[in-house]
Amino acid sequence: MFGYGARAAADDAWLISNKQNRSDYLYERALKVMVGGVNSPVRSFRAVGGKPIFFRKGKGSRLFDVDGKSYLDYVCSWGALILGHADDEVTEAICRAAMEGTSFGAPCEAEVKLAEEVTERMKSVEMVRFVNSGTEATMSAIRLARGYTGKKKIIKFAGCYHGHYDSFLADSGSGMATFSIPISAGVIDDTIKHTLTLAYNDVAMLENVMAEWRDDVAAVILEPIAGNMGVVPASKEFIEKARELCDKYNSLLIFDEVISGFRVARGGAQELYGIKPDITCLGKIIGGGMPVGAYGGSRQIMKHIAPEGNVYQAGTLAGNPVAMSAGLATLRKLGMQQYEQLERLSYMLEHGIKAAAEENKVSISINRVGSMIGIFFTDSDVKNYVDARKTDAKAYSKFFHYMLTLGVYLPPSPFETVFLSTSHSDEDIRMTVESASKAFQVI
Numbered sequence: 001m002f003g004y005g006a007r008a009a010a011d012d013a014w015l016i017s018n019k020q021n022r023s024d025y026l027y028e029r030a031l032k033v034m035v036g037g038v039n040s041p042v043r044s045f046r047a048v049g050g051k052p053i054f055f056r057k058g059k060g061s062r063l064f065d066v067d068g069k070s071y072l073d074y075v076c077s078w079g080a081l082i083l084g085h086a087d088d089e090v091t092e093a094i095c096r097a098a099m100e101g102t103s104f105g106a107p108c109e110a111e112v113k114l115a116e117e118v119t120e121r122m123k124s125v126e127m128v129r130f131v132n133s134g135t136e137a138t139m140s141a142i143r144l145a146r147g148y149t150g151k152k153k154i155i156k157f158a159g160c161y162h163g164h165y166d167s168f169l170a171d172s173g174s175g176m177a178t179f180s181i182p183i184s185a186g187v188i189d190d191t192i193k194h195t196l197t198l199a200y201n202d203v204a205m206l207e208n209v210m211a212e213w214r215d216d217v218a219a220v221i222l223e224p225i226a227g228n229m230g231v232v233p234a235s236k237e238f239i240e241k242a243r244e245l246c247d248k249y250n251s252l253l254i255f256d257e258v259i260s261g262f263r264v265a266r267g268g269a270q271e272l273y274g275i276k277p278d279i280t281c282l283g284k285i286i287g288g289g290m291p292v293g294a295y296g297g298s299r300q301i302m303k304h305i306a307p308e309g310n311v312y313q314a315g316t317l318a319g320n321p322v323a324m325s326a327g328l329a330t331l332r333k334l335g336m337q338q339y340e341q342l343e344r345l346s347y348m349l350e351h352g353i354k355a356a357a358e359e360n361k362v363s364i365s366i367n368r369v370g371s372m373i374g375i376f377f378t379d380s381d382v383k384n385y386v387d388a389r390k391t392d393a394k395a396y397s398k399f400f401h402y403m404l405t406l407g408v409y410l411p412p413s414p415f416e417t418v419f420l421s422t423s424h425s426d427e428d429i430r431m432t433v434e435s436a437s438k439a440f441q442v443i
Ligand SMILES: *Cc1c(COP(=O)(O)O)cnc(C)c1O
Pocket: 132, 133, 134, 135, 136, 138, 161, 162, 163, 164, 223, 227, 228, 256, 257, 258, 259, 283, 284, 293
């Protein structure tokens, strides 16, 4: 048997003699033991072509691959890392917590503190339940909505992604949109028939469908700022109508703020829109880079969950001190100053890229809310999933690959969001705009 050192040395010798880079070598090995070489489909680069890159480390706004090349990172672990990679305080919080035990399977102080922080930031959330992923949060939220209302149907919108629970796998965005699979195999008709998928931002359609199914709709679930068909914000009118109709027909309004929560404002998208949802789903940022999700709402609704109520939901590692401490350290660093800084840099990036595209006569349309940026290759506005699908995905792929060679890591799909972190600098943005300018000349 090789020791680790000997194994690494043998690997290096082999790589040198075969002139192969380590990332490709790892990918070949990965393909044999993991489906598509990855543990989440969009990482596979299928949407843009080429091979995924294996990374060794991240620090601040930068990622370093296993071959030593560095990249400015605009994926930020799909938005989770709002402070950038390996933030000192978050890392310290994780280490401190881990040294005192990673999980008790019993209550701890950190989960109380994180729950207090979340409820203080979001007025619609009086109580919260922590889970381990965004998918668990949305899945549990609709179970709660069904249990609370006694109704069956849920309304969702094409292009909004709510994780991979069966009920949501109808015309969804993200990886699903990329692969153009309308419904996943393995999801049975009996489940999907209770999901109504409507067009995003279409007020009339929502009104008509709610009126038609008036007694049957348990919940309307939406991303208030969609981040899984590129970035597409809901219009104020659309959100207000959704609130009004849910009140009228006794359905619950669920905001999936897994991306937008704590990213676009201190209190999430609901603060920007001035609308109180009945249930809010959280994930990504709330875990500070650890696997965490959460759902919350008023006391009156939340008390229907076990052990107080009869809607069952549980989790062995839910609320563990390591993940809770990472989330808490992250949220505690996010004050007004950080949101202003993110807005300033994101504005610079948006306008820099727009100017570079104009100069080179490339048609692009950018949707941006705070540090969520969607770059579409099109000359029209993008307001829903149909618009997003009509944009030039091939141009995006070319842009993506050219930027990659210049050391800028953008999301490997035209239907994902460009995210900034507080560790991105003015210099990072200037370098990115310069790279984009070069890329626009050749695509
Ligand atoms: C990422 C995401 C989810 C799913 O979260 P996971 O942690 O990947 O399960 C749900 N909703 C939205 C809006 C997301 O962006």
